Amino acid sequence: MLKHCSSFLFCLIVLISSSTLAQNSQLLNFNELSQQWNNELNQVEKELSDANLSDDRLSALRTQLLELQKKLQTIKIDLSEQQKTYQTQLTELGPPPAEGILKESKAIARKREVLNATLSETTGQVKETELIQINADNLIERLSTIRLNRFTKEIFSRSLSPLSGQAWLKASTEALEKYELQISKYQQLLADETFNSTFKSGLAYLIISLIPILILMKIIGNWLRKRYGRIAALPEPSYYEKLRAGLVLAITRTLFPMTIAIGLFILLQSGPLSSFFPAPMVKTVLSVLVMIYLVTGISRSMLAPDDPHWRLIPISTDNAAYVHKIIIGLSILFGADLILDNYFSLEKTSLEFNVIRKFLAGLLISGFLFALVIRKSIWRPDIQHNFRNEHPLKLWQRLRIIMALLVLAIPVTALAGYVAMSKLLAAQIVLTAGLYILLSTIKTLGMELIEELLDPDRQTGAKIQANLELDQDGKEILEFWIKVVFSFIMFFIGLVGVLIIWGVDSQDIMEWGYKAFLGFKIGDVTISISNIFLAIFLFAGTLLLTRVTQRTLEHRILPRTRIDKGIQHSIRAALGYVGFIIAFMAAISTLGLDLSNLAMIAGALSVGIGFGLQNVVNNFVSGLILLIERPVKVGDWVVVGDQKGHIKKINVRATEIETSDRATLFIPNSELISRPLMNWTHANQTGRLILPVQIAYGTDIQKVKAILLKTAAKHPEIQKYPEPNVLFRGYGESGLNLELRAFLFDVEKVNLVMSDLFFEIDDLFRQEGIEIPYPQRDIQLKDSDKFLQAFVDAISNNKHH
Known part of the structure; x- marks a missing residue:
């Protein structure tokens, strides 16, 4: 017996010591990690003190800090979960007994001591992690400030004026030299036998490989155009059909150049040819070509200068052709400017050359935009082609004035010496307009799809309306809220796109989104978008499941039983109440709200309910009594006062009674409980x-x-x-x-x-x-x-x- 007890004590000592060692090793591991994190932050802070730090290095440091933030957030969540676990275990053990009362066992006391020590250490780790997070946030803000100051300095810095004759002379001389140098390089390249043989063999192989792919794409494109494209038999196609046909034509027209561009990129970057053509340059040139084809295809599809019946924008045929030419010119100009930017980034160029080149690019872009602004008829939607409700005319005129001022600012700022600002305005105006057109098209398409899906005359809309038990008003409300959510999503995407276009770093936006998604604190309250969306999803999903279960019981299960119709209605209504309570509790728990606080709030609101919502609560409780005691049920023929009819539905607040005149009478539930009522069909x-x-x-x-x-x-x-x-x-x-x-x-x-x-x-x-x-x-x-x-x-x- 003594031998077994000694063995048991030895095992117990081994377990306690092993757990203590595990805790110490965990603590040692965290201490090493915290020291490593602090060293990393100190190194970043030291580098940020260098005024000559490059922009690329700033981006790398920002990425490093963001990754560290994610690690810290993950570890903080794990430590917080451990903290809650230890706190729950201590709560279950309860407080130690007071003096004079029977002492607790040594095992329980030891366990409480270990839990208290572990909880204290974990709490300290959580606090230390939060401090490191604060330091990382401060460094990120400092880094963002440095980048913003550099961007502002670059935009608002004044360089040489394009009016300087010496600048033009030096720029033209340098441009001529670079042109002659580039011609010489290509002549040498063409004289290289190795390049010629390799390029010819690769090109032949590429053509042979692309022929079946292009034939297949031709077949697919013809099928898409025939099925979803512009059908001549439709004299007046709907807006949805126009938009669908336009997207199909734009995509099919881009398939060929995109395939050829991918093939050329693979050819020029494969084997020995890669040494002759830099990968960034090849990628830029081919991407620009695809972009020009895509923009041209989308413009032709939306404006339809040769087919007004399929035009998506309400302008005349002359204006459509005019705008289409301007869009093609802008796309070619932008593509050429992008290629030149990429090319000259690999070459050393003088300040005068860069100033003149950017001035000319901005001047050409402003010329195209000014040609678009100066034509007034473009900004007046054609009544004959006004397919959809457009914005008021005054809004378009104001937009035209704003755009004219911005376009005029492009050459003015360049002539004043602010060439970088001029180039930024030229690029951002075009990109913002393109983003607006793209999102407007997507939004319109989405609205059309929503209306089509919820159309009761179509099979899908009829099923949705039947499954959700929606009348016409309910269908319109559902359609309205779906459109509101979709419009909000489009607005959010547009806002993010505009911020990126006008200089906000995408990493900043991702950081804001990351913090908002995982949660941010306002005082002692933590707000998390992910938890909010999850709570909404659980609430809506539980209610939807409840509704489906109610319909299954009502139409498939309960009719096959001998249960009275009134009891069937009571079962269905009770299931709805239970489902709502479960959905509400699931949403509350997902949001992480403390139910004790909700109880306090409910206690405070009870006073207001007692005064302001007394009748509502009275009717609600009376409705529950009607469902439980069942003095009346659905289908009963009752007489209340001088009114009589059949009970159609017992709602939360009132009961619906259909009279012999087929009129619906709403009687508060409290009236059915407190007043005399004659029920002809009760028993x-x-x-x-x-x-x-x-x-x-x-x-x-x-x-x-x-x-x-x-x-x-x-x-x-x-x-x-x-x-x-x-x-x-x-x-x-x-x-x-x-x-x-x-x-x-x-x-x-x-x-x-x-x-x-x-x-x-x-x-x-x-x-x-x-x-x-x-x-x-x-x-x-x-x-x-x-x-x-x-x-x-x-x-x-x-x-x-």
Whole structure:
């Protein structure tokens, strides 16, 4: 026994020591990592102090800091999870017993001690990680400030004025020298036998390889154009058909040059030819060629200068051809400028040459843009081709004025010596306009697709509307919110694109997005876009699953059971409430909100609810009582006050009742609980019919009774037991009052049965000569003798006259 106890103690000591060593090694590992991170930040800070640090090195340091930030965030999340785990374990152990109470076991005390020490160390690691994150954030902000200052200095720095004659002389001389040098290089290249043989063999191999690919693309392009392109049989195509055909034509027209460009790039960068052609230059030239083809194809597809029926932009044919030529010229000019920038970045050039070259490029671009601005008719949408609701005319005119001012600023800033600013304005205006056109096209296409998908006349729209149980108003609301979300996404993409075009670093935007996605703190509250979207997704997904489950129960499962329809409705409604509660709790837990805080908020709001929302809460609770106690259920025929009808739906606030006039009556649920209510069909569908009959005095009452009983016995909706009976209700002013009383199988048919009985009774009374009385009135005149005597005297006087 002692031997086993010693073995157990030895194992226990080994486990405790191993866990302690593991904790120490983990702590040692974190200490090494933190020291490494601090050294890395110190090195970055030292490099940032160098005023001659290159832009490439700044970008590399920024990438390094961003990667470090991601590592720190990941480690911080892991440490925070460990911290929560240790805190939960301590909470489960509870506080140590007070003095004077039975002591706890040594194992529990040791475990509490270890957990407290581990929690303390983990908390310290979390704090230290946060401090390192703050230092990294400060360095990133410092680096961004340095880059912004450099960019601002470059843009607003004044160089040589293009008006200088010496600058033009030196630039033209240098351009001529470079041209002659380049011609000499190409002549030498063409005289090289190795290059010629290699290039000819490679070109032949490329042609042989591209022929089947081009044939296949030709077949695919023809099929796409035939199926989705411009169909001559459509005299007035819809906007969606125009947009689809334009995109197909633009893509098919770009397939050939893109394929050839890829083949040439592979050829020129393969084997010995790569030494003759620098890869960046080849890539730039071929990319520019593809870009020119693509821009030309998109412009021709949207403007359709040769086919106005397929034009997407509401302008006249002359203006469409005019704008198309300007777009082609701008694309060629931009492509050439990009090639020259890439080429001269590999060559040493003088300041005068760069200034004159950039001035000429900006001047040409401003000339094309000015030609676009100066033509007023372009900025006035053609009424005959106004396919969609365009912006107001005033907005287009204001946009034209703003663009004219920006275009005018291009040559003015260049002549003033701010050549970099001039070149920036020229490029950014064109790129911003291109981005606007692209996003507007995508947005329009998206809106058309949303309308088509939700169109109830189409199969997809009908299924969506049926599955979600949407009426016309619900469909319009869903379509509206989908369009709002899509428009917000397009706006966000456009905003990011404009920021990038106008100089904001893409890494800065990615950093902002990364922080917003993972979460940022405002005070003690952490806001995370990822958690918000996940919460919305879980909430909407759970509600959608609940709705699908409700529809499955309502249409497939419950109808095959013998459960009453009212109980089926209660089950469906209860499932909806449960699903909403689960969805709400899932969303709250995903957002990471403390439920105790929500309880405090709910307690504070209860006062407001007690005063301001008393009726709403009263109706909601009453609705739950109606669903649980079920004094009324869907399908019951009820009478509330002077209103009666069938219950169609029990909602959260009010109950819908359909009257016999097919009008919908909304009665608050609290009214159905607090006021007297007659439910004709609560237990079953049977009910009593009371039919009043009046006959003339002197009629054989027994004969009438037999007729009434015979008529009731023949009607199929009247029960045989209890038997119908006739009551003598007394003497009326005009006749004898009788009542035919009978029980119906379905009380909802009482009006129809009464009508049938009245028709039958009236027919039998006519056959038997039974009189149905009408109101009789006896008129008595006071002092009638005096009135007659006066009347006689008046007549006699008339005779004497």
